[in-house]
Amino acid sequence: MADNKFAAYICSGCGIGDILDVAKLERVAKVEGKMQIIKTHPFLCNEEGVKMIRDDIANEGVTHVCIAACSRRAKVEAFSFPTVALSRANLREGVIWAVAEGSEHDEVRQEMAEDYVRMSCAEVKKMTVPAGNVKESSSRKILVVGGGMSGMTAAKAAADAGYEVVLVEKTGQLGGFANQMWKRMPFNAPYAEAQPTGAAELAAELSAHPKVKIYLNSTVAETAGAPGRFKVKIAAESGSVSEELCGAIVQASGFTTYPLEKLPELGGGQPNVVDQAGLEALAKAANGGPIKRPDGKEVKSVVFIQCAGQRDDSGTHLPYCSGHCCGTSIKQAMYFKDQNPDIDTVVMYTDLRVPGMGEDFYRSAQRKGVIFTKGKASKVTGGDTCKVEFKDLILDEDTATEADLVVLATGQVPNAGVNLDEWTATVTAAESGDEAAKTKKAELQKISVLNLNYRQGPDMPQLKYGFADSHFICFPYETRRTGIYAAGPMRRPMDMFQAQEDATGAALKAIQAAENAALGRAAHPRAWDLSFPKARLEGCTQCKRCTVECPFGAIDEDEKRFPVFNEERCRRCGTCMGACPVRVISFENYSCDTVGMQVKAVEVPDEDEEKPRILILACENDAYPAIDMAGMQRHTYSAFVRVIPVRCLGSVNTIWITDALNSGYDGVMMMGCQKGENYQCHFVKGSEMAYYRLGKVGDTMKGMGLEPERMQTYEIAITDGARVAKLINDYVAQLNELGPSPMKGFG
Amino acid sequence: MTASIATNPTILVVGGGIAGMTAALEAAECGKQVILAEKSPTLGGRTSMLYRYFPKMCHPTCGLEINLKRIRGNPNVRVMTMTEVAAVSGTRGDYTVTLKIKPRYVNENCTACGDCGKAVTTEVPNTFNYGLDKVKAAYLPHAMAYPQRYVIDPSIVGTADGEAAKAACKYGAVDLAMQEQTVELKVGSIVWATGWRPYDANRIQPYGYDRYQNVITSVEFERLCDPRGPTGGKILRPSDGKEAKNIAFIQCAGSRDENHLRHCSRICCMATLKQTMYVREIDPTAKSTVYYIDIRVIDRLEDFYQDVQKDPNVSFVKSKVARIALNEANGNPILHGVNTEGYHRYANEHDLVVLAIGMEPEVAGVKLPDDIILDSSKFIEGSKSAGMFGAGSAASPLDVNRAVQSATAAALRAVQVIHKTASTEAA
Amino acid sequence: MSEANTQALARYKNNFLKEVEERVEDGQWVKMCMQCGVCAGSCPFGPHWEHSPQKIFMMIRAGKREEVLTSDSMWMCTSCYNCIVRCPRKLPITHIMHGLANYANRLGLVPKGQPTRDIAVLFWKNVVKNGRVNEMTFSLAMYFRDGLGQGIKNAMAMKDIGLGLMKAKRLNPMEIFGGHTCKDKSGLQRMIAKAREIEDKRRGLA
Known part of the structure; x- marks a missing residue:
């Protein structure tokens, strides 16, 4: 592109001009960085400084801007020039605040600053402004799968915000589990009485809603495409198939109750022992009159047993707590008390879990005379008179009680579709000819909810215990399938209030995903990023690493087994770029070259200068801010390191490391986030991928005659400002002992 | 055609904690215009003052970094700090809001270079550390403060120290003549994400928070364990700076109590379990004892509880502690009560007591617009005009994850109001 | 029973x-x-x-x-x-x-012998009888509730306190002969009986 014009702007404020030789930095930018315009300003981020840059962009045709000032995390709004490619050389947090004061450090500090200017110039030259990809035909319609309380709420929420909604329900009626319920827990003050569920009213509203199209007795037979262009085949029980083009999906496929038969020790399967769902049915049948057992006898005494088959640490039953069951038992005990205060109702619990305003509901039940016994039931015998043997934990004795009916508070089991780990294993086995696996694959396909035709499997990945929850505390809707959001008890066990809140939030995320897909913008966590990986397929070796390693299932394969990148599913993490052995994948503003050229731009001193060079590749979300904060808090570190932020350690291409080691760097520090079960990576397994790939670099290093210590990987938390400085200094000391890299001079 | 409803497509979000940031960002990333008003000098709220989150033990600032990046990159969000809502009038789709903006005494020229902080000598209590230590009267609230701009404490305005700060700034960023401003604006919908505050522990008399130095609150304990906190991450007890080795955690300190907060604050059980993990991390030999009524950790958080139960250094006593006395000789609090599982009376000496303090709505005692509907604990249920919504822990005592979920839902409700008023007007 | x-x-x-x-x-x-x-x-x-x-x-x-x-x-x-x-x-x-x-x-x-109950019963009987407490009879009733021998022992043990109280005019030995009463004590007794009747009825004890 002949029209490119490169400019470097150096700020001498905040002490940069006092500590560094800015004239030399200008020279570096000009001579080595080949910048065409070079300007220094004493206060670059103020109005005047920013205007100077804007004017150059407007009047001088500057297309590429390198700003040598503070960290890329500071003054972002001031240095926002959306029409040009922009790089930032971190001279403040990364140099003058990071390197110890004193003239003995002047030389190395200056060298560090000059390298950052070189790197920034090298980077910006390889960048282009992401063009974005507006799609006129993009659909903003929201598909909601599941017509229970969560699905209905999501559908209504999206429709009320002005969006077309398609609602698919597998049964012949909207309402889901709520249809089996007599009443629900209260959502508002005074939290004293059970309330009508409102399911029928909501269903009626939806049926009459001009924006909502409802498919009953239908399931999703196939979901193809990506956000903004999901092609959804909806199969009716009758055999007819309709197709809908949708922008985003809310999956609200609900739960089933844990099977009573699995709890024989608590009377599961015996007469007059029911679960909470069973009790709802009895209450519904009673319709406000006396609640009768299936044998027609009026219930005069009832015992509710909490945590039946839940909170189980033996591995037999559900290990988790379903959260709603204490409140539900309270509500159900009220069914009896409201009808006849003389009915004995006992709730047997170990921890009564009614968080928040649930405490008022608990009190209300106590006022009505519901008895709460802290105890653990060991055996229930069903029959005309049920016997509950239990340990009373307060009175510290083994005892028993009798009742006409026993209600077991069993847990919620999610209907989240196919477990993708199981799927992958089955498919792999089936592909290798295992007949049993082929049968199993067909069975799995039957339980799939979305039937995604994604290469990585037909449903959303599940987090734990079959729930398709987000892994992140701050981002409950951070999904691993872009544009598809889980809502309600398939995401996490929950009560109806939580489910409706959750569904409303999920509807917002779906709307957002559809809107952003239309504008070619990324979804969270790189929200609104317009860059997108481009692949030079002529160089592709069809190794499939990108398709397998993409954490979001964004890449499919075509018939010739080339990767097919689905832009709208992509989260712009760069894991594919890191995976690609032939380096054909790149983003406009982040590529093998933008980083590779920075690595190469660094001046690597000769062996006899005793100035080791260490490359740090730092995850931009945690490690890079931590290094910044080391500077801000003056935890000084060695001036021998050169830090390059990366989108994710998963995006690190091993070529950068081998290039660095080849050109005489003495060591490489890879800084990513915590991996393992409690991983922090917002791109799921970036850190883990890096460890895996670097294991392979180790072999290359051996071949080069390099010590394994020359490459180290670290888990860094964002709070690790002090620690990261120490790690750097320790590593420099370690390398000093090791001596200079034997590769020096060969590069 | 409906009578002309003056509409304003802007959403106001009150409160810049994680719920407020989320509500603002989620609406803004749908393309809506949002004003985010925060009363303190920085966004981040109480979560930024936490050391780690349960159950992943990850750092809240990690999510804050992402959210700040979203805000910096989104032209649809306008952030106003040091700003409080003074009045709201009007109705759904057409509210007039009066905002009061307190002077920061530092303008946007600030580069956060820190020269003003070096120049002043006055120190003020550090609110970021719940007053456990002090900061200079010209300060950056914390390392991740946003806007990344210093604040001058009003106490030094008009003093030599104030002038010193002004003189130290090379960029003309210190403006001691700044005055409180009042601005009025029109918005279509308002999301109240005003958050929570710890209940006043002084009012729980039998626990002697006001009398015994070694009785502290859970929010203070959070700061002690944080390496960025006043003790550099060491659990040093206030009376003598000795490392605490035998720590008691008292649950329901204020919560589930009709003399104090009638609701259950939901987070305290998990917060305490998490804090026992801090204790284990900082000193593997130290002991934690949890005094509780019910352990309320729902869904898969149960795993975390089971993990903690396996730790031989953590024990659980089912008891609401009756009172705390003091061992005058060593400053140790002595807990008196009865373990109700079988009735065992105890008088247990600990070297530090942490009160798992309840969540009170930040707006309790604050005059809100009459339109707003509050529950018996002053959490915001909604509004009569149906255009204002509670979000996060302003709406209910919620953990971070649920607060964000609630804020996302509130964002959609606000978007619906904007949509409805716009379409009504268009009709 | x-x-x-x-x-x-x-x-x-x-x-x-x-x-x-x-x-x-x-x-x-x-x-x-x-x-x-x-x-x-x-x-x-x-x-x-x-x-x-x-x-x-x-x-x-x-x-x-x-x-x-x-x-x-x-x-x-x-x-x-x-x-x-x-x-x-x-x-x-x-x-x-x-x-x-x-x-x-x-x-x-x-x-049997629950001391608080015994004292309470003695006190109640004492106070209902005259509409006011007679310290003299109440004390003696307490001392002698376990029999004559024990009563004398109890009284001897407490004699210094008793004498002190008499000296301070807080205890009148003449009260042993019935002492003074409130006005209309039978009215009071009827009132108490009625109250008890109402209460018993209310509590289903009648």
Whole structure:
């Protein structure tokens, strides 16, 4: 592109001009960085400084801007020039605040600053402004799968915000589990009485809603495409198939109750022992009159047993707590008390879990005379008179009680579709000819909810215990399938209030995903990023690493087994770029070259200068801010390191490391986030991928005659400002002992 | 055609904690215009003052970094700090809001270079550390403060120290003549994400928070364990700076109590379990004892509880502690009560007591617009005009994850109001 | 077994909680307890009794009628009100304890020789008789409640205090002959009898 014009702007404020030789930095930018315009300003981020840059962009045709000032995390709004490619050389947090004061450090500090200017110039030259990809035909319609309380709420929420909604329900009626319920827990003050569920009213509203199209007795037979262009085949029980083009999906496929038969020790399967769902049915049948057992006898005494088959640490039953069951038992005990205060109702619990305003509901039940016994039931015998043997934990004795009916508070089991780990294993086995696996694959396909035709499997990945929850505390809707959001008890066990809140939030995320897909913008966590990986397929070796390693299932394969990148599913993490052995994948503003050229731009001193060079590749979300904060808090570190932020350690291409080691760097520090079960990576397994790939670099290093210590990987938390400085200094000391890299001079 | 409803497509979000940031960002990333008003000098709220989150033990600032990046990159969000809502009038789709903006005494020229902080000598209590230590009267609230701009404490305005700060700034960023401003604006919908505050522990008399130095609150304990906190991450007890080795955690300190907060604050059980993990991390030999009524950790958080139960250094006593006395000789609090599982009376000496303090709505005692509907604990249920919504822990005592979920839902409700008023007007 | 007790057993069968709710002063509060145990830990008499209030409440709910009504625990209450002040559910625990004691007494279930009960009964009889307390007869009744020999021993042991009180004119030996009474003491006695009748009716004890 002949029209490119490169400019470097150096700020001498905040002490940069006092500590560094800015004239030399200008020279570096000009001579080595080949910048065409070079300007220094004493206060670059103020109005005047920013205007100077804007004017150059407007009047001088500057297309590429390198700003040598503070960290890329500071003054972002001031240095926002959306029409040009922009790089930032971190001279403040990364140099003058990071390197110890004193003239003995002047030389190395200056060298560090000059390298950052070189790197920034090298980077910006390889960048282009992401063009974005507006799609006129993009659909903003929201598909909601599941017509229970969560699905209905999501559908209504999206429709009320002005969006077309398609609602698919597998049964012949909207309402889901709520249809089996007599009443629900209260959502508002005074939290004293059970309330009508409102399911029928909501269903009626939806049926009459001009924006909502409802498919009953239908399931999703196939979901193809990506956000903004999901092609959804909806199969009716009758055999007819309709197709809908949708922008985003809310999956609200609900739960089933844990099977009573699995709890024989608590009377599961015996007469007059029911679960909470069973009790709802009895209450519904009673319709406000006396609640009768299936044998027609009026219930005069009832015992509710909490945590039946839940909170189980033996591995037999559900290990988790379903959260709603204490409140539900309270509500159900009220069914009896409201009808006849003389009915004995006992709730047997170990921890009564009614968080928040649930405490008022608990009190209300106590006022009505519901008895709460802290105890653990060991055996229930069903029959005309049920016997509950239990340990009373307060009175510290083994005892028993009798009742006409026993209600077991069993847990919620999610209907989240196919477990993708199981799927992958089955498919792999089936592909290798295992007949049993082929049968199993067909069975799995039957339980799939979305039937995604994604290469990585037909449903959303599940987090734990079959729930398709987000892994992140701050981002409950951070999904691993872009544009598809889980809502309600398939995401996490929950009560109806939580489910409706959750569904409303999920509807917002779906709307957002559809809107952003239309504008070619990324979804969270790189929200609104317009860059997108481009692949030079002529160089592709069809190794499939990108398709397998993409954490979001964004890449499919075509018939010739080339990767097919689905832009709208992509989260712009760069894991594919890191995976690609032939380096054909790149983003406009982040590529093998933008980083590779920075690595190469660094001046690597000769062996006899005793100035080791260490490359740090730092995850931009945690490690890079931590290094910044080391500077801000003056935890000084060695001036021998050169830090390059990366989108994710998963995006690190091993070529950068081998290039660095080849050109005489003495060591490489890879800084990513915590991996393992409690991983922090917002791109799921970036850190883990890096460890895996670097294991392979180790072999290359051996071949080069390099010590394994020359490459180290670290888990860094964002709070690790002090620690990261120490790690750097320790590593420099370690390398000093090791001596200079034997590769020096060969590069 | 409906009578002309003056509409304003802007959403106001009150409160810049994680719920407020989320509500603002989620609406803004749908393309809506949002004003985010925060009363303190920085966004981040109480979560930024936490050391780690349960159950992943990850750092809240990690999510804050992402959210700040979203805000910096989104032209649809306008952030106003040091700003409080003074009045709201009007109705759904057409509210007039009066905002009061307190002077920061530092303008946007600030580069956060820190020269003003070096120049002043006055120190003020550090609110970021719940007053456990002090900061200079010209300060950056914390390392991740946003806007990344210093604040001058009003106490030094008009003093030599104030002038010193002004003189130290090379960029003309210190403006001691700044005055409180009042601005009025029109918005279509308002999301109240005003958050929570710890209940006043002084009012729980039998626990002697006001009398015994070694009785502290859970929010203070959070700061002690944080390496960025006043003790550099060491659990040093206030009376003598000795490392605490035998720590008691008292649950329901204020919560589930009709003399104090009638609701259950939901987070305290998990917060305490998490804090026992801090204790284990900082000193593997130290002991934690949890005094509780019910352990309320729902869904898969149960795993975390089971993990903690396996730790031989953590024990659980089912008891609401009756009172705390003091061992005058060593400053140790002595807990008196009865373990109700079988009735065992105890008088247990600990070297530090942490009160798992309840969540009170930040707006309790604050005059809100009459339109707003509050529950018996002053959490915001909604509004009569149906255009204002509670979000996060302003709406209910919620953990971070649920607060964000609630804020996302509130964002959609606000978007619906904007949509409805716009379409009504268009009709 | 007293007739009242037999009647109560027949009436409430196994539902002791209901019996307490209907027949014990403030008994309807028992069900509101959430077993936190703050009352148990707050009571200054805690180390001396068998069952704490919270445990008594649980025993009531568990139907342990005889154990509760024959317990000495509620007789230990000195009305310090620590428990009431601290109870997070605002149960009037002190009142319930007195209510239970009173009810146990009505049913004749209090163990023989329960000292608090004995004193209370003596005091009540004494005060109803004349409409005011006669310290002289009350003291002597207490000393001699375990028989003549023990009574003399008790009186001798307390004689210095007695003489001191007489000297200070706080105790009048002449009161032993009946002492002075309130105005219209039979009116008062009728009033008390009527009140009791109403209360018994209300509580189903009549």
